Amino acid sequence: MNITGNTILITGGGSGIGRALAEALHARGNTVVIAGRRQAPLDEVTAANPGMHSVTLDIQDEAGITAFAETLVARFPKLNAVLNNAGIMKPENVPAGDNLAVAEETIATNLLGPIRLTTALLPHLLKQPRATVLTVSSGLAFVPLAATPTYSATKAAIHSWSMGLRQQLKDTAVEVIEIAPPYVQTELLGPHQATDPDAMPLADFIDEVMTILETQADATEVIVERCKPLRFAEADGTFAQVFAGLNARHF
Template sequence: MQMTGNTILVTGGGTGLGRGLAEAFHKRGNTVIIAGRRKSVLDDVTAANPGMSGLVLDIADPQSIALFADRIVTEHPALDTVIHMAGIMQNENLKKGSTLATAEATIATNLLGPIRLNDALLPHLLSRPKATIMTVTSGLAYLPLAMTPTYSATKAAIHAWTLALRYQLQDTGIDVLELVPPYVRTGLMGERQANDPHAMPLEAFTAEVMGILEAQPDVQEILVEAVKPLRFAERSGQFDEAFKARNDMLMKVRGAEF
């Protein structure tokens, strides 16, 4: 992936990891468009980053995606990079009653959203001389968190989808990258995560990701050091033990919120 001169869409770009990457690419001279549900949040970010623009998108709504895709291609015909960052993550205590609404919302946002948006934008991206699609999974795609079963499942699904997408597009001008974040200090799961000293600071995560992209222009899987124990848990031959130990520990620490 080239680091400058791109026209980049970052879904979920108003907060957290999305905002961090959007601002980092903006500072490197790229044209950046952020998208999200809340116009007020987008306005705050674009006001703090002159030259950046924001468009409202409900990634869980197929009609919103269709209208958004038409608009962004019309207003930004040079669009050549899409970062599928938007996502939600919620606990699901299966013993306390139905969690179906949470599961369906998570699938609509984290899995169907990127698939639908990619479907809408792919013809345009294929028309560009060079383009990039970056999916965003999670270390939990590889070592699931039992408290968030559907979130972990959607990220595992996006990983598989990314592999297939990369294979099918290998003879085109589109690079397909997978960003695999660890536990980062954002508001994804509320104030506890946003202030958790055990989470990787957002600034450190963003800096490491940008450093990897700059040093390895042909990288396909973007792994900061903190996520590697999750990403490669199965290689140790002790996946079952690691899964149980990690989930036992997190349940003990976070049991009150579950």
């Protein structure tokens, strides 16, 4: 990916990893458009980053995504990248039988949302001289966290979908890059996560991601060092130990 000169949409850009990536890409000379469900957090980000743009988007709204894509392309005709970052992560107690609402919301947000949005934008992206679809999976795509089974499953699905999409687009000018974060200091699971010493500092994660993007132009996966034990557990023959250790701490 060329790290500068793009017009890039970032979903979930009002906080956490989405905001941090938006600011890093904005600082590198990209036209950045952040999207989220609520306008107030978006306004806070754009106020702190003059020249950044914002649009509201409910990633769960199937019909709204099509209209959103049409409006976005009309407003930003040079759009050539989308970073599917919006996501939710909520614990589920499956034996208690009260998990279905969380599971369905998680699938709509984390899996159907990126698929619908990318599909809506792809005809436009295919017309660009070069374009990029970025997805955000997770280390939990490779070693699941039992406390958040549907979240882990959606991230595994995003990994698989990214691979399939990359293969289908291999003869086009659209590249597909998957970013797989480890446990990072954000508020994805609540305010406590932002200061959890077991989580990777957000600034360190962003610095490493941007270094990979800048120095590995042909990278299809962005895996920071902290995430490699999860990403390669199966190949390394350490899956059982990593799975047991992960879930002993959190479930």
